[in-house]
Amino acid sequence: MHIAAGAPWVRSADDLTARARLRDAAIECFAQHGFDASVRDISARAGVSQGLIRHHFGTKDQLRVECDEEVLRRYREAKGDGLRMSPGQSIGMLSQLDEFGPTFAYILRSVLNGGAVGREFLEHLIADTEAFTEDAVRAGTLKPSRDPAARARYLVASTLGALLLQFTVDPDADLANVGPAMTRLASSLALPTLELYTEGLLVDRSMLDEYLLQMPDPPAR
Amino acid sequence: MHIAAGAPWVRSADDLTARARLRDAAIECFAQHGFDASVRDISARAGVSQGLIRHHFGTKDQLRVECDEEVLRRYREAKGDGLRMSPGQSIGMLSQLDEFGPTFAYILRSVLNGGAVGREFLEHLIADTEAFTEDAVRAGTLKPSRDPAARARYLVASTLGALLLQFTVDPDADLANVGPAMTRLASSLALPTLELYTEGLLVDRSMLDEYLLQMPDPPAR
Protein backbone atom coordinates (compact mmCIF):
# COMPACT_ATOMS: atom_id res chain seq x y z
CA MET A 1 0.00 0.00 0.00
CA HIS A 2 1.76 3.13 -1.15
CA ILE A 3 -0.80 5.28 0.60
CA ALA A 4 0.71 4.31 3.90
CA ALA A 5 4.11 5.13 2.45
CA GLY A 6 3.17 8.79 2.50
CA ALA A 7 2.79 9.39 -1.22
CA PRO A 8 0.95 12.65 -2.05
CA TRP A 9 -2.38 10.92 -2.56
CA VAL A 10 -4.43 13.66 -1.04
CA ARG A 11 -5.52 15.64 -4.06
CA SER A 12 -7.65 18.68 -4.53
CA ALA A 13 -11.40 18.46 -4.77
CA ASP A 14 -11.29 18.65 -8.56
CA ASP A 15 -8.73 15.91 -8.92
CA LEU A 16 -9.87 13.15 -6.63
CA THR A 17 -8.89 9.55 -6.66
CA ALA A 18 -10.70 7.72 -9.43
CA ARG A 19 -12.44 5.72 -6.72
CA ALA A 20 -13.85 8.85 -5.11
CA ARG A 21 -14.74 10.37 -8.46
CA LEU A 22 -16.59 7.19 -9.27
CA ARG A 23 -18.48 7.34 -5.99
CA ASP A 24 -19.38 11.00 -6.51
CA ALA A 25 -20.46 10.35 -10.08
CA ALA A 26 -22.66 7.54 -8.81
CA ILE A 27 -24.25 9.84 -6.23
CA GLU A 28 -25.02 12.36 -8.95
CA CYS A 29 -26.41 9.75 -11.32
CA PHE A 30 -28.53 8.13 -8.63
CA ALA A 31 -29.79 11.53 -7.55
CA GLN A 32 -30.71 12.62 -11.06
CA HIS A 33 -31.95 9.43 -12.67
CA GLY A 34 -32.79 7.17 -9.77
CA PHE A 35 -31.11 4.04 -8.54
CA ASP A 36 -31.65 2.32 -11.87
CA ALA A 37 -28.87 4.43 -13.37
CA SER A 38 -26.53 2.06 -15.17
CA VAL A 39 -22.93 1.45 -14.24
CA ARG A 40 -22.01 2.46 -17.78
CA ASP A 41 -23.57 5.90 -17.29
CA ILE A 42 -21.86 6.27 -13.95
CA SER A 43 -18.41 5.34 -15.24
CA ALA A 44 -18.90 7.58 -18.26
CA ARG A 45 -19.72 10.52 -15.99
CA ALA A 46 -16.62 9.80 -13.97
CA GLY A 47 -14.58 9.61 -17.18
CA VAL A 48 -13.30 6.09 -16.60
CA SER A 49 -14.08 2.65 -17.93
CA GLN A 50 -16.93 0.60 -16.57
CA GLY A 51 -14.66 -2.18 -15.45
CA LEU A 52 -13.21 0.11 -12.83
CA ILE A 53 -16.45 0.01 -10.89
CA ARG A 54 -16.13 -3.69 -10.48
CA HIS A 55 -12.45 -3.34 -9.67
CA HIS A 56 -13.00 -0.87 -6.87
CA PHE A 57 -16.44 -1.80 -5.58
CA GLY A 58 -17.00 -5.33 -6.80
CA THR A 59 -20.70 -4.87 -7.25
CA LYS A 60 -23.20 -2.17 -8.05
CA ASP A 61 -24.90 -2.85 -4.74
CA GLN A 62 -21.65 -2.28 -2.89
CA LEU A 63 -21.17 0.98 -4.77
CA ARG A 64 -24.64 1.95 -3.63
CA VAL A 65 -23.71 1.10 -0.05
CA GLU A 66 -20.68 3.38 -0.18
CA CYS A 67 -22.77 6.12 -1.74
CA ASP A 68 -25.21 5.76 1.13
CA GLU A 69 -22.39 6.10 3.63
CA GLU A 70 -20.94 9.16 1.94
CA VAL A 71 -24.33 10.86 1.67
CA LEU A 72 -25.08 10.22 5.31
CA ARG A 73 -21.65 11.55 6.24
CA ARG A 74 -22.29 14.76 4.30
CA TYR A 75 -25.74 15.06 5.80
CA ARG A 76 -24.49 14.68 9.36
CA GLU A 77 -21.72 17.17 8.64
CA ALA A 78 -24.16 19.70 7.19
CA LYS A 79 -26.62 19.19 10.00
CA GLY A 80 -24.09 20.42 12.49
CA ASP A 81 -24.25 23.89 10.98
CA GLY A 82 -27.98 24.39 11.40
CA LEU A 83 -28.45 23.74 15.07
CA ARG A 84 -30.28 26.95 15.88
CA MET A 85 -32.85 26.70 13.10
CA SER A 86 -35.98 24.68 12.79
CA PRO A 87 -35.49 21.50 10.77
CA GLY A 88 -37.64 22.97 8.03
CA GLN A 89 -35.51 26.07 7.78
CA SER A 90 -32.21 24.23 7.74
CA ILE A 91 -33.44 21.80 5.12
CA GLY A 92 -34.64 24.72 3.04
CA MET A 93 -31.29 26.43 3.33
CA LEU A 94 -29.31 23.30 2.49
CA SER A 95 -31.42 22.60 -0.55
CA GLN A 96 -30.53 26.02 -1.95
CA LEU A 97 -26.81 25.28 -1.84
CA ASP A 98 -25.77 24.18 -5.31
CA GLU A 99 -23.04 22.08 -3.81
CA PHE A 100 -25.45 20.19 -1.61
CA GLY A 101 -28.10 19.74 -4.28
CA PRO A 102 -27.17 16.25 -5.50
CA THR A 103 -26.73 15.01 -1.97
CA PHE A 104 -30.16 16.25 -1.00
CA ALA A 105 -31.73 14.82 -4.12
CA TYR A 106 -30.06 11.50 -3.32
CA ILE A 107 -31.63 11.58 0.12
CA LEU A 108 -35.07 12.27 -1.29
CA ARG A 109 -34.69 9.42 -3.77
CA SER A 110 -33.72 7.16 -0.94
CA VAL A 111 -36.78 8.20 1.02
CA LEU A 112 -38.97 7.45 -1.97
CA ASN A 113 -37.37 4.05 -2.47
CA GLY A 114 -37.41 2.99 1.16
CA GLY A 115 -33.63 2.89 1.33
CA ALA A 116 -31.54 2.96 4.46
CA VAL A 117 -30.46 6.56 3.94
CA GLY A 118 -34.04 7.69 3.69
CA ARG A 119 -34.94 5.82 6.82
CA GLU A 120 -32.19 7.39 8.87
CA PHE A 121 -32.91 10.82 7.41
CA LEU A 122 -36.54 10.54 8.43
CA GLU A 123 -35.67 9.42 11.94
CA HIS A 124 -33.27 12.30 12.41
CA LEU A 125 -35.78 14.73 11.02
CA ILE A 126 -38.49 13.52 13.38
CA ALA A 127 -36.18 13.62 16.37
CA ASP A 128 -34.97 17.12 15.49
CA THR A 129 -38.51 18.31 14.98
CA GLU A 130 -39.58 16.93 18.33
CA ALA A 131 -36.65 18.62 20.05
CA PHE A 132 -37.29 21.89 18.25
CA THR A 133 -40.99 21.95 19.00
CA GLU A 134 -40.28 21.12 22.64
CA ASP A 135 -37.97 24.12 22.84
CA ALA A 136 -40.55 26.29 21.14
CA VAL A 137 -43.25 25.16 23.54
CA ARG A 138 -41.01 26.04 26.47
CA ALA A 139 -40.22 29.35 24.82
CA GLY A 140 -43.93 30.02 24.54
CA THR A 141 -44.16 30.24 20.74
CA LEU A 142 -45.83 26.87 20.09
CA LYS A 143 -48.83 25.40 21.83
CA PRO A 144 -48.18 22.22 23.79
CA SER A 145 -49.43 18.91 22.43
CA ARG A 146 -51.00 15.97 24.18
CA ASP A 147 -48.54 13.74 22.31
CA PRO A 148 -45.46 15.69 21.20
CA ALA A 149 -43.83 12.69 19.54
CA ALA A 150 -46.88 12.01 17.41
CA ARG A 151 -47.09 15.69 16.52
CA ALA A 152 -43.47 15.69 15.37
CA ARG A 153 -44.15 12.63 13.20
CA TYR A 154 -47.22 14.33 11.78
CA LEU A 155 -45.37 17.53 10.96
CA VAL A 156 -42.54 15.69 9.22
CA ALA A 157 -44.86 13.34 7.34
CA SER A 158 -47.14 16.06 6.04
CA THR A 159 -44.40 18.52 5.14
CA LEU A 160 -41.97 16.08 3.58
CA GLY A 161 -44.82 14.21 1.95
CA ALA A 162 -46.03 17.39 0.30
CA LEU A 163 -42.49 18.04 -0.89
CA LEU A 164 -42.11 14.60 -2.42
CA LEU A 165 -45.52 14.88 -4.02
CA GLN A 166 -44.37 18.12 -5.60
CA PHE A 167 -41.43 16.38 -7.23
CA THR A 168 -43.53 13.59 -8.66
CA VAL A 169 -46.12 15.95 -10.06
CA ASP A 170 -44.30 19.09 -11.11
CA PRO A 171 -42.65 18.49 -14.49
CA ASP A 172 -40.14 21.31 -13.97
CA ALA A 173 -39.10 19.91 -10.63
CA ASP A 174 -36.83 17.06 -11.46
CA LEU A 175 -34.50 16.22 -8.67
CA ALA A 176 -31.68 18.04 -10.41
CA ASN A 177 -32.98 21.44 -9.30
CA VAL A 178 -34.03 20.84 -5.75
CA GLY A 179 -33.63 24.39 -4.59
CA PRO A 180 -35.96 26.17 -7.01
CA ALA A 181 -38.61 23.50 -6.65
CA MET A 182 -38.58 23.88 -2.89
CA THR A 183 -38.83 27.64 -3.16
CA ARG A 184 -41.80 27.31 -5.45
CA LEU A 185 -43.49 24.84 -3.15
CA ALA A 186 -42.88 27.00 -0.10
CA SER A 187 -44.38 30.07 -1.70
CA SER A 188 -47.43 28.21 -2.97
CA LEU A 189 -48.20 26.62 0.38
CA ALA A 190 -47.06 29.38 2.72
CA LEU A 191 -50.42 31.09 3.19
CA PRO A 192 -52.55 28.01 3.90
CA THR A 193 -49.85 26.64 6.19
CA LEU A 194 -49.66 29.83 8.20
CA GLU A 195 -53.43 30.09 8.35
CA LEU A 196 -53.76 26.55 9.59
CA TYR A 197 -50.93 26.85 12.08
CA THR A 198 -52.27 30.13 13.42
CA GLU A 199 -56.02 29.78 13.35
CA GLY A 200 -56.69 26.09 12.89
CA LEU A 201 -59.30 24.76 10.52
CA LEU A 202 -62.28 23.62 12.55
CA VAL A 203 -64.70 26.07 14.07
CA ASP A 204 -65.46 24.12 17.23
CA ARG A 205 -63.72 21.50 19.37
CA SER A 206 -66.37 18.80 19.08
CA MET A 207 -64.35 16.44 16.85
CA LEU A 208 -61.28 16.67 19.04
CA ASP A 209 -63.24 16.20 22.26
CA GLU A 210 -65.06 13.26 20.77
CA TYR A 211 -61.77 11.65 19.85
CA LEU A 212 -60.30 12.32 23.28
CA LEU A 213 -63.30 10.60 24.89
CA GLN A 214 -63.05 7.56 22.64
CA MET A 215 -59.32 7.22 23.22
CA PRO A 216 -59.10 7.61 26.99
CA ASP A 217 -55.39 6.85 27.05
CA PRO A 218 -53.21 9.22 25.14
CA PRO A 219 -49.72 7.72 25.46
CA ALA A 220 -49.38 9.27 28.88
CA ARG A 221 -46.60 11.72 28.20
CA MET B 1 -66.30 -9.55 -36.55
CA HIS B 2 -68.46 -12.16 -34.83
CA ILE B 3 -69.05 -9.79 -31.93
CA ALA B 4 -71.33 -7.80 -34.15
CA ALA B 5 -72.91 -11.08 -35.21
CA GLY B 6 -74.35 -11.44 -31.72
CA ALA B 7 -72.24 -14.27 -30.35
CA PRO B 8 -72.51 -14.75 -26.55
CA TRP B 9 -69.36 -12.78 -25.80
CA VAL B 10 -70.59 -11.25 -22.60
CA ARG B 11 -69.24 -13.57 -19.94
CA SER B 12 -69.36 -13.55 -16.16
CA ALA B 13 -66.91 -11.58 -14.09
CA ASP B 14 -64.84 -14.69 -13.39
CA ASP B 15 -64.68 -15.76 -16.99
CA LEU B 16 -63.77 -12.64 -18.90
CA THR B 17 -62.39 -12.32 -22.34
CA ALA B 18 -58.69 -13.09 -22.36
CA ARG B 19 -58.12 -9.50 -23.34
CA ALA B 20 -59.91 -8.20 -20.26
CA ARG B 21 -58.25 -10.78 -18.03
CA LEU B 22 -54.91 -9.62 -19.40
CA ARG B 23 -55.76 -6.00 -18.66
CA ASP B 24 -56.91 -6.81 -15.14
CA ALA B 25 -53.82 -8.92 -14.49
CA ALA B 26 -51.69 -6.02 -15.67
CA ILE B 27 -53.47 -3.65 -13.30
CA GLU B 28 -52.80 -6.02 -10.42
CA CYS B 29 -49.16 -6.53 -11.37
CA PHE B 30 -48.55 -2.82 -11.86
CA ALA B 31 -50.25 -2.10 -8.55
CA GLN B 32 -48.26 -4.67 -6.62
CA HIS B 33 -44.84 -4.51 -8.22
CA GLY B 34 -44.78 -1.17 -9.98
CA PHE B 35 -44.81 -0.34 -13.65
CA ASP B 36 -41.62 -2.33 -14.22
CA ALA B 37 -43.60 -5.55 -13.92
CA SER B 38 -42.67 -7.69 -16.92
CA VAL B 39 -45.06 -8.76 -19.62
CA ARG B 40 -44.12 -12.34 -18.80
CA ASP B 41 -45.34 -11.95 -15.23
CA ILE B 42 -48.51 -10.29 -16.41
CA SER B 43 -49.36 -12.96 -18.96
CA ALA B 44 -48.54 -15.68 -16.42
CA ARG B 45 -50.94 -14.13 -13.92
CA ALA B 46 -53.62 -14.03 -16.59
CA GLY B 47 -52.88 -17.65 -17.45
CA VAL B 48 -52.08 -17.01 -21.09
CA SER B 49 -48.95 -16.80 -23.22
CA GLN B 50 -46.89 -13.66 -23.41
CA GLY B 51 -47.40 -13.34 -27.12
CA LEU B 52 -51.04 -12.59 -26.50
CA ILE B 53 -50.15 -9.25 -24.99
CA ARG B 54 -48.57 -8.19 -28.22
CA HIS B 55 -51.46 -9.64 -30.19
CA HIS B 56 -54.09 -7.68 -28.28
CA PHE B 57 -52.24 -4.55 -27.26
CA GLY B 58 -49.28 -4.37 -29.59
CA THR B 59 -47.02 -2.83 -27.01
CA LYS B 60 -46.52 -2.77 -23.28
CA ASP B 61 -47.03 0.99 -23.35
CA GLN B 62 -50.38 0.56 -25.04
CA LEU B 63 -51.37 -2.00 -22.42
CA ARG B 64 -50.45 0.57 -19.82
CA VAL B 65 -52.63 3.14 -21.56
CA GLU B 66 -55.62 0.83 -21.47
CA CYS B 67 -54.95 0.05 -17.82
CA ASP B 68 -54.92 3.78 -17.13
CA GLU B 69 -58.27 4.16 -18.87
CA GLU B 70 -59.83 1.27 -16.98
CA VAL B 71 -58.54 2.50 -13.63
CA LEU B 72 -59.83 5.99 -14.27
CA ARG B 73 -63.19 4.52 -15.31
CA ARG B 74 -63.43 2.56 -12.06
CA TYR B 75 -62.37 5.59 -10.06
CA ARG B 76 -64.97 7.84 -11.62
CA GLU B 77 -67.60 5.16 -11.13
CA ALA B 78 -66.65 4.72 -7.47
CA LYS B 79 -66.52 8.45 -6.86
CA GLY B 80 -70.17 8.76 -7.73
CA ASP B 81 -71.09 6.80 -4.61
CA GLY B 82 -69.37 9.04 -2.09
CA LEU B 83 -70.84 12.39 -2.90
CA ARG B 84 -71.91 13.28 0.62
CA MET B 85 -68.59 12.51 2.28
CA SER B 86 -65.39 14.45 2.51
CA PRO B 87 -62.79 13.32 -0.03
CA GLY B 88 -60.71 11.94 2.81
CA GLN B 89 -63.56 9.84 4.11
CA SER B 90 -64.55 8.47 0.73
CA ILE B 91 -60.95 7.60 -0.12
CA GLY B 92 -60.63 5.90 3.23
CA MET B 93 -63.75 3.87 2.62
CA LEU B 94 -62.76 2.90 -0.90
CA SER B 95 -59.34 1.75 0.20
CA GLN B 96 -60.96 -0.69 2.65
CA LEU B 97 -62.89 -2.43 -0.11
CA ASP B 98 -60.91 -5.50 -1.08
CA GLU B 99 -62.30 -5.29 -4.57
CA PHE B 100 -61.05 -1.75 -5.01
CA GLY B 101 -57.64 -2.38 -3.44
CA PRO B 102 -55.60 -3.01 -6.59
CA THR B 103 -57.25 -0.11 -8.37
CA PHE B 104 -56.39 2.25 -5.54
CA ALA B 105 -52.85 0.93 -5.31
CA TYR B 106 -52.52 1.48 -9.06
CA ILE B 107 -53.61 5.07 -8.61
CA LEU B 108 -51.07 5.64 -5.85
CA ARG B 109 -48.32 4.14 -7.99
CA SER B 110 -49.32 6.43 -10.80
CA VAL B 111 -49.14 9.41 -8.50
CA LEU B 112 -45.67 8.38 -7.40
CA ASN B 113 -44.50 7.93 -10.97
CA GLY B 114 -46.00 11.11 -12.34
CA GLY B 115 -48.36 9.22 -14.61
CA ALA B 116 -51.47 10.60 -16.24
CA VAL B 117 -53.78 8.72 -13.90
CA GLY B 118 -52.06 10.18 -10.87
CA ARG B 119 -52.32 13.65 -12.33
CA GLU B 120 -56.02 13.42 -12.97
CA PHE B 121 -56.60 11.80 -9.59
CA LEU B 122 -54.83 14.67 -7.86
CA GLU B 123 -56.76 17.27 -9.79
CA HIS B 124 -60.08 15.66 -8.93
CA LEU B 125 -59.06 15.33 -5.33
CA ILE B 126 -58.12 18.99 -5.10
CA ALA B 127 -61.30 20.11 -6.79
CA ASP B 128 -63.44 17.91 -4.56
CA THR B 129 -61.64 19.13 -1.48
CA GLU B 130 -62.18 22.74 -2.47
CA ALA B 131 -65.87 22.11 -3.06
CA PHE B 132 -66.22 20.23 0.20
CA THR B 133 -64.44 22.85 2.29
CA GLU B 134 -66.52 25.56 0.66
CA ASP B 135 -69.67 23.74 1.69
CA ALA B 136 -68.31 23.25 5.19
CA VAL B 137 -67.46 26.92 5.48
CA ARG B 138 -70.98 27.84 4.45
CA ALA B 139 -72.33 25.28 6.92
CA GLY B 140 -70.26 26.90 9.63
CA THR B 141 -68.04 23.93 10.50
CA LEU B 142 -64.83 25.13 8.87
CA LYS B 143 -63.20 28.53 9.16
CA PRO B 144 -63.00 30.52 5.94
CA SER B 145 -59.64 30.90 4.21
CA ARG B 146 -58.08 33.87 2.49
CA ASP B 147 -57.28 31.57 -0.45
CA PRO B 148 -59.60 28.54 -0.49
CA ALA B 149 -57.99 27.04 -3.59
CA ALA B 150 -54.52 27.14 -2.06
CA ARG B 151 -55.88 25.67 1.15
CA ALA B 152 -57.42 22.77 -0.76
CA ARG B 153 -54.11 22.15 -2.50
CA TYR B 154 -52.33 22.27 0.81
CA LEU B 155 -54.72 19.81 2.45
CA VAL B 156 -54.43 17.33 -0.39
CA ALA B 157 -50.67 17.64 -0.66
CA SER B 158 -50.00 17.19 3.04
CA THR B 159 -52.50 14.38 3.56
CA LEU B 160 -51.75 12.40 0.43
CA GLY B 161 -48.05 13.07 0.82
CA ALA B 162 -48.09 11.64 4.31
CA LEU B 163 -49.92 8.62 2.98
CA LEU B 164 -47.40 8.01 0.23
CA LEU B 165 -44.55 8.50 2.66
CA GLN B 166 -46.10 5.84 4.84
CA PHE B 167 -46.02 3.36 1.99
CA THR B 168 -42.41 4.02 1.14
CA VAL B 169 -41.28 3.72 4.75
CA ASP B 170 -43.50 1.14 6.38
CA PRO B 171 -42.23 -2.32 5.44
CA ASP B 172 -45.59 -3.96 6.21
CA ALA B 173 -47.38 -1.52 3.97
CA ASP B 174 -46.73 -2.74 0.50
CA LEU B 175 -49.30 -1.54 -1.93
CA ALA B 176 -51.02 -4.92 -1.84
CA ASN B 177 -52.72 -4.15 1.47
CA VAL B 178 -53.79 -0.58 1.09
CA GLY B 179 -56.66 -0.74 3.53
CA PRO B 180 -54.81 -1.84 6.67
CA ALA B 181 -51.94 0.54 5.98
CA MET B 182 -54.32 3.46 5.71
CA THR B 183 -56.08 2.49 8.91
CA ARG B 184 -52.75 2.33 10.72
CA LEU B 185 -51.71 5.70 9.36
CA ALA B 186 -55.01 7.30 10.29
CA SER B 187 -54.85 6.08 13.86
CA SER B 188 -51.24 7.18 14.31
CA LEU B 189 -51.85 10.68 12.96
CA ALA B 190 -55.39 11.27 14.19
CA LEU B 191 -54.54 13.06 17.42
CA PRO B 192 -51.99 15.53 16.07
CA THR B 193 -54.21 16.22 13.09
CA LEU B 194 -57.23 16.97 15.24
CA GLU B 195 -55.15 19.08 17.59
CA LEU B 196 -53.75 21.11 14.75
CA TYR B 197 -57.07 21.48 12.97
CA THR B 198 -58.80 22.50 16.19
CA GLU B 199 -56.29 24.56 18.08
CA GLY B 200 -53.60 25.46 15.59
CA LEU B 201 -49.93 25.29 16.35
CA LEU B 202 -48.67 28.82 16.87
CA VAL B 203 -49.40 30.76 20.02
CA ASP B 204 -49.73 34.16 18.38
CA ARG B 205 -50.57 35.58 14.96
CA SER B 206 -47.34 37.44 14.37
CA MET B 207 -45.97 35.15 11.64
CA LEU B 208 -49.23 35.17 9.73
CA ASP B 209 -49.64 38.92 9.99
CA GLU B 210 -46.06 39.44 8.91
CA TYR B 211 -46.66 37.30 5.86
CA LEU B 212 -49.88 39.09 5.02
CA LEU B 213 -48.06 42.40 5.12
CA GLN B 214 -45.28 41.23 2.85
CA MET B 215 -47.69 39.74 0.36
CA PRO B 216 -50.21 42.52 -0.06
CA ASP B 217 -52.11 40.73 -2.80
CA PRO B 218 -53.64 37.43 -1.89
CA PRO B 219 -55.08 36.13 -5.18
CA ALA B 220 -58.11 38.34 -4.72
CA ARG B 221 -60.75 35.73 -4.15
Place this chain on the structure above:
DNA sequence: CGATGCGCTATACGCGCGTATAGCTTATTG
Protein backbone atom coordinates in the same frame (compact mmCIF):
# COMPACT_ATOMS: atom_id res chain seq x y z
C1' DC C 1 -67.27 -28.03 -48.30
C1' DG C 2 -63.31 -25.11 -48.61
C1' DA C 3 -61.66 -20.51 -47.31
C1' DT C 4 -61.08 -16.76 -44.46
C1' DG C 5 -59.81 -14.81 -40.25
C1' DC C 6 -59.29 -14.51 -35.33
C1' DG C 7 -57.60 -16.16 -30.77
C1' DC C 8 -53.70 -18.02 -29.11
C1' DT C 9 -49.00 -20.40 -28.52
C1' DA C 10 -44.10 -21.37 -29.25
C1' DT C 11 -39.99 -19.68 -30.26
C1' DA C 12 -36.58 -16.46 -31.52
C1' DC C 13 -34.30 -11.78 -32.10
C1' DG C 14 -31.86 -7.82 -30.43
C1' DC C 15 -30.65 -4.96 -26.72
C1' DG C 16 -28.97 -3.20 -22.38
C1' DC C 17 -27.93 -4.65 -18.13
C1' DG C 18 -24.69 -6.35 -14.22
C1' DT C 19 -20.89 -9.08 -13.98
C1' DA C 20 -16.57 -11.64 -15.27
C1' DT C 21 -11.85 -12.29 -17.36
C1' DA C 22 -7.54 -11.20 -19.38
C1' DG C 23 -4.10 -8.13 -19.99
C1' DC C 24 -1.76 -3.62 -20.26
C1' DT C 25 0.66 0.28 -17.81
C1' DT C 26 2.98 2.21 -14.09
C1' DA C 27 5.12 2.67 -9.75
C1' DT C 28 6.78 0.60 -5.56
C1' DT C 29 9.81 -2.79 -3.39
C1' DG C 30 13.50 -6.18 -2.25
Place this chain on the structure above:
DNA sequence: CAATAAGCTATACGCGCGTATAGCGCATCG
Protein backbone atom coordinates in the same frame (compact mmCIF):
# COMPACT_ATOMS: atom_id res chain seq x y z
C1' DC D 1 17.21 -4.63 -12.16
C1' DA D 2 13.62 -7.94 -11.76
C1' DA D 3 9.47 -8.94 -9.33
C1' DT D 4 5.31 -7.64 -7.62
C1' DA D 5 1.14 -5.39 -7.13
C1' DA D 6 -2.21 -1.81 -7.92
C1' DG D 7 -4.87 1.17 -11.20
C1' DC D 8 -7.17 0.81 -15.20
C1' DT D 9 -9.04 -0.75 -19.93
C1' DA D 10 -11.06 -3.73 -23.48
C1' DT D 11 -13.91 -7.19 -24.37
C1' DA D 12 -17.02 -10.86 -23.56
C1' DC D 13 -20.61 -13.74 -21.03
C1' DG D 14 -25.22 -14.67 -19.51
C1' DC D 15 -29.64 -13.04 -18.47
C1' DG D 16 -34.12 -10.89 -18.63
C1' DC D 17 -36.46 -7.69 -21.03
C1' DG D 18 -39.77 -5.88 -24.84
C1' DT D 19 -40.73 -7.10 -29.24
C1' DA D 20 -41.21 -9.82 -33.60
C1' DT D 21 -42.45 -13.94 -36.56
C1' DA D 22 -44.50 -18.23 -37.85
C1' DG D 23 -47.93 -21.29 -37.36
C1' DC D 24 -51.71 -24.04 -35.05
C1' DG D 25 -56.84 -24.85 -33.87
C1' DC D 26 -61.21 -23.62 -34.79
C1' DA D 27 -65.44 -21.05 -35.56
C1' DT D 28 -67.79 -18.37 -39.15
C1' DC D 29 -69.44 -17.78 -43.80
C1' DG D 30 -69.87 -17.73 -48.86
